[in-house]
Amino acid sequence: MRKFKINNILSKITIVALLLFSASCTSVKPPSKPLSLGPCPLPTTVKEMKQNVYHTVAPGETLWRISQMYNVDEEMIKKVNKIFNVRDIEIGQKLIVPDASPRKDVVTLYPNSKWKYIIIHHSATDVGSSTQINNAHKNRGWEGGVGYHFVIDNGTCGKADGQIEATPRWIKQMDGAHCKANNMNERGIGICLVGNFSVEKVTPKQMRSLIFLVEKLRKFYKISNARILRHGKVRNAKTECPGRKFPWSEFLRQLKKG
Template sequence: MYIYRKILIPLLSVFFILFVTSCATAPPKVIEPTIENIYLLPQAPLIRQNIYHEVAPGETLWRLSKMYDISIEEIMRANNLPSSTLEKGQSLIIPNAAPLRPIISLYPSNKWRYIIIHHSATDIGSSYSIDGLHKERGFERGVGYHFIIDNGTRGKGDGQIEATPRWIKQQDGAHCKAGGMNHKGIGICLVGDISKEDVSERQMDSLVHLTRELKRYYKIPLSNIIGHGQVYGASTECPGTRFPWYEFKRKLSAE
């Protein structure tokens, strides 16, 4: 195993982890990486502190340990956990946690040919809250996007990237029925109403870096990175009338 570390830009912390998966059985299980390709981008000085964390859909103790640079055993001990099983929405104390480092896993696949950008059209949100809303709408598997980029509400950081169970389990999305994009498009949702407010700087930074890595790894052409409303047959202004397409595409092209 070889681990490559490099700093891409300051003020943003994202782990991109590449690993090989085996065939899934029903019901699909959360798959953890076995080969790490890690990029650490410091967002702040390394100040450790005790924090509370709300477990998002698909999160495991392994992921939390990597996100906060703390051992699984220490998390279990601090919370008196009888087993490694976590429940979404569960509140955990993370002792002596390092600044958050979201984990993005890349799975070998030839199905992903598009990246579809969305907004939540809500003022607040997170993977956990959107999961609840989508279940109320009849989505049995919950949150329909593959990634959520938070806006600093619901206890999440501004620009924090959350990988949902649909990505971790490599499932079809439930974010854009038009054009068959649920089957071939990676759905990324920005929390916020981008028809009323601008994308935050941190959200845009995270969106550019996440999209660029997905584009590179899955060899997705720039022309196939589009908004929900740009998909043929879709009738929506998503990801919002104020989404800065020129800036976004310009930054994506500046590789």
């Protein structure tokens, strides 16, 4: 019974530390078994029920990453979807994930000395996801697509409220395209919360995921609280991002408490 209770409060978020250093990371191959560095507090009412689910491939997602999200063997996903080459999957493709556990967010931490800041943004839209932002940024002519390193969803566009999406820029350890001011694209980790926080509030699940993610990033990369900034507070940045209603004081209070 004790084991059952413990299993019910396991995190939906997996943090992975890669032991091999790769600054460019254009061909990073994650380890076969992720190393959990700590759970994100979740309601204890969530039950571990397995079922077949449909998953829409997002930017940067691989079969390995999807298999880790649902705790399903990669070969099973390949077999059910008749995939012969793991490189054949595309953004927007719908996959059947058989006998899937409740989804957990897989966040990989790559040793890299370039990350000195964490910059918080909002999408300034009511709806969105990594895929939608990727399309919008590509339409602007950004070859790298989505400019942020992480996107925290608000429950729209088929994503869960508070879901953390790691983008290709993070997975490949690329410079961002989220804050040109003060050279933050080269040294700042960009996190975007979906929503327009000039007119609406951050959801509780988004805030919880943001605090968890920032905690892990700042500890791993040794980033001080003074270097965790709102986009609009970066020197020479002329924007109110992440919005007038973003609860910055509450965010910092919870961050320090954690």
